[in-house]
Amino acid sequence: MKQGDIVGLKYRILKRIGQGGNSTVFLAENMVLSNLWAIKAIDRNNPSAIHEMQEVNILKGLNHHMLPRIADLCEDEKHIYIVMDYIEGETLSEILKAEGRIEESRLIDWGKQLCDVLIYLHSRQPPVIYRDLKPSNIILGDSGRLHLVDFGTAKPFKEQTLEDTVYIGTQGYAAPEQFGWGKSDERTDLYNLGMTLFHLATGTHPAMVAHDEIERHLELCGISQRFSSLIKDLVRHDPSKRIGDARTCLTLLNRLDRSHHHGSGSVRSGSFGGRLSLGITGVVHGIG
Template identity: 35%
Template structure:
């Protein structure tokens, strides 16, 4: 079992465990042979080879190492090394997997498949141990550059909420990474984009990490496949074994929706397999359309390339499908003035003439009790102005309304009454109260 302080490959000293799901462990380690202080910290990903590990896990682990060796984008952690520990040899993963492995007489030596990857391995007496008998486990290890920062998932858990401007900047950076990956030959598909795999670096850059599900070639027709991805972020076609560049775009779109709403896309309602998010957050129409196109259920209805998605985002022009449903605002009226979670519909915001002109009557019917300050001389005029500015929002939260249309019609009737009948009375009361105060203060 790996432990803090243990030195792997005579070079990497384990410092702190970053993740552990049983057979896979991720460690922050020190590269004892690094001359550059800034490069001393590295990330070591380890896969335990035993009965609980499927051959598909080993193939994916090997593929991740091979793909990372050929990637050189500044916002993808650099490949440093790969090796095995727990046996007598120290061959790279590419040599270990799929080649013969001579058995050693030392306890704990693993018996790797002797013909090809997928050959059955002699079972051990203990679940989770290496193929050969013994107490030691064979670990396949991959070393990468360490990126200081926090994952977007960690920021969400800590309570951070992202603005539209911030999310657009994140989208631009990730799309730049995907453009390079998808335009390689063969294309490299990440297949597991989600907030936990996006790191907000200390310099503000976004890094794409964890290529454990990466695919770098098209699977032949009729071939078996390994289902990878995360529910809520991965599109339907990915769970059927068909993955295209637009699959990564769906995952990015779903991740951005999570950042904006604070709710995992798996927990958001759906209609015809489309994520319903627009009522949860106030966004510009063009960005809403862009996100809806990114997360279309059918891949042919999404952007076909990351470059196309980038161009559409930068231009602000997205052609919305004719059959795309027009989102309706959820009726959250009556939620209370202290409620900071529920959003007031943009359609009702604006100046309220009824609350401004006849606040002394309007406040009772709309149940905005802070309006009682309108009866206080001098302060009353300021309160009337405040009600004119905030009256619609306060009235929406204070009473339950059947619909936005019902609310608008009700407030319109107050505005008409205020203009026709109450305006002269209100003006007279303001003037009288002001004169009264001035006479008291200035005899």
Template identity: 30%
Template sequence: MTLEEHYRISFYQPVRQLGDEEHIWLTQHAENGKFYVRKELTDYNRAVYERLQQLDSSWFPHICEIAEEDGKLIVIEEYISGQTLEEYMDQSQTLTMAQTLSVMLDICQALKLLHEQTPPVIHRDIKPSNIILSVDGLWKVIDFNTARYYDASAQRDTTFLGTLEYAAPEQFGDIQTDVRTDIYAMGAMMNYLLTGRNHKKYLYEGPAGNIILKCTRFDPKLRYQSIGEFLQDLRRLPEAEKYVAQDEHIANKAESEGLIRKGKGTGMYRKKSSYYTATQRKEEKKNKHSWTFWLPPGFRTLKLWKMCVGGLFYALALYISITLEVTGSDGSSMTGTALLANRIGCWLLFFVLVLFWFNYGGVHRILPFVRKLQIGWKILGYVVWTCVIFMVIMTCVVLLSS
């Protein structure tokens, strides 16, 4: 690391560790006060990060500083405040076709830019946790720690990296990864978004299922040979028509205003996402007011009519609870601690059941039965867990009353 590099990097002061990764930190610039991410990588490809820095595309985090020290690559990049696709799936379980396409079409644009480089840049770890929805409405690709340039002279990769559920067979075999490796991951991810399941265990049906199947063929020669081919078939799906129309309209307008540099195709001057759906607008609002995620059902969207309905329901439940009269086994009315325990138990029963029924905090994702896709299992799950909640609360009430 040169003195100049050391001086520039010294402006980025550590704030806290991000996640469980010891080598990734949230930092704050000492002068402008903005937040950035600092990574210290031991297994890296500096040329890839330098290329990303040159591209400076809106599809990826902006790379601010790159330096090497003691066998490590230090990267300072833009901090993107938003929700990852994995976090979104934890709450939603599955996406509609329209929601899925809004993600896939954005990521296709990002990969198209990478694959058009000379030589092509292969990400090699496309998965929901590496896709993030920024506040400008774009689904962006992050984490290029495993990315590499395609080497036409190489027979195989020097290291086997990737995530098992989304990694193509060649990432663990005897041939080199190429653009078709990222296409495989895109197909696997698309199936997961639509079904919540691994494509090897359950494949989505219909025209979209055929696209997924072609993406995830074992033999790379049987897959789409470029992101462009994959993108064409996605745009032929009926649900994609409105996104294609929006994309053409915005692209034409941007070009007429001189916002797109002809021939570059980076999309870095894009004012607004072409696939900015209502769901993404909702997520942007959620990201700006992240505290709303922890509000009780009825208040999380901050919509007036929902808050009124929710408020009335909670007020009614509270009124019923505090006016509750309970008689004992001998017919006499309960008083004192026993009555208080029953009233509190009544309120908790109302409140906890509402939290469960409306999937507060994405709790359905971790509970048996209700996390199933089949409607029969879901109904059984609702019945079973409603009974469990009722029995637990009533048991506590009986113990406190005795």
């Protein structure tokens, strides 16, 4: 497709704005309403098209301010076109490249926003597991609000499944269970979140760091012991020892946020096991 082409009789292609393995995303204008939309063009002859169409089936049932809406669906003999909200802004990977390491207080705010959308996704019936949380899939809009995009790897959680049948994720961010060591569930997204926060905090891609070196890298970059402990508890190899759910993670981030403003409290690191204990000295991880 090229600039000026018409999709679905009413969308004029303006430019290409993204490229994936099996699809291309274009910026388009609705010629009737004169508003802008993102259009994902999927090659219908590609065997992977069925996985790309899963994005439509998932997004059409979601309604959250951090998620794009599906507005229309068009097709021709070569492509299927998904028309969705155009979210103007920069990806976190672009911001990291331009600005360098992100300061901790800003990361805490971003982490809280991401927990909010994960709480929403994981509360669906069945829960929606995103499986590819990373800086390039998160857009910071002009209002300062984050937006999660690209649901091509998301899937509904199936309780009876013993392991993932298709290994999907991005090296460095993906949890061990995404590569045959079990099945993805809500804790998989939390592992992805932890590695995303690590990358933004240190400027180092998690694929370039040995897992047992994560704490040292965070310390060298001046990350507080509290925030470092939270990240470590998100990225434990054993899902049963990670922070157990996004709501608990949000609670911990809220306490971190308050401690940044008041400068009090302490954290003792350890295997989290998904349990939360709050005391007058701060957050204490349970042993699991």
